Amino acid sequence: MGWEDELFALFDDLEDQASALYAAERDLEVADRSRAEYRQVTLSSRLMASVGDEVTLGILGVGSVTGTVERVAADWLLVSAGDHAGHHDWVVDRTAVVTVEGASDRAVPEVAWSPLTRLGLGSALRRIADAGEPCLLHLRDGSRHDGVLGRVGADFCELVEGERRRTVLIAFSAFAAARSGAR
Template sequence: MGWEDELFALFDDLEDQASALHATERDAEVADRSRAEYRQVSLAGRLMATVGTTATVGVVGIGPVTGTVERVAAGWLLVAARKHDWVINADAVTTVEGASVRSVPEVAWSPLTRLGLGSALRRISEAGERCVLHLRDGSRHEGDLRRVGSDFCELSTGEERRTVLVAFTALAAAQSRA
């Protein structure tokens, strides 16, 4: 092998090393950008992609609720579990098992998803269904939802028709009794 062949072999080797170094740097940059982009993904976005599938949602004061995620909106989600529907306050969600690996960005959501927790509770009230309000402290109140304010709901309980006001901040979930 002549000196020219050795020189070209050296250049080839240096070029291979430079390519490998560039590929390593590029892989690190792609991984870093991927992590940075994932910071934009919200739990609600993952839940939105889970609509129509079965998941187990951990809820403060209740524990796991397993069922089909029917709807996700601003601050709440609807889970159909066996004979009961659950309107779950999103702030009370602790864990989700079985969620989609995908996410739906907020810009792709329907305008109906802007309806807040009060809207979901008003639907229960208008239907006249009995329900159980589960609070974050583990207590519960069963009765008829009468009215829903901006940050609380009014429940009529028991035979004596006692009225209980429940702040949304204390509410973990509303469970249908139908």
């Protein structure tokens, strides 16, 4: 092998090393950008991508609920669940959700959500109240209240309990979830 061949082999080797260093540096930059972008992903956006999927939620004051995600809003979600006690819909305060199993790997950014997703927890509870059906309210401390939702205020709801028709005011800050079909 002549000196020219050795020189070209050296240049090829240096070029290969430079390409490998560039690729490694680019991979690190892409990984860093991916991490930086993922910081923008919210739990609600992962749940939005899971609409129609079965998930298991760990909910403060309730425990585990397994069901199909039907609707997601910025601060609440609707889950349809069936068990030995029958079919129930759950309106869940998003901030009471502590774990999610079975969620989609994808996320739907909030800019892509329908304007209806901006409706707050009060709107979801007003629909339950309008239906006039019994429900079971679960609070974050683990207590439960069985009755019929009455009026819904800005940051609380009224629940009419029992035969004596006792009205209990429940602050949204204590609310974890409402299950349809109580009693």
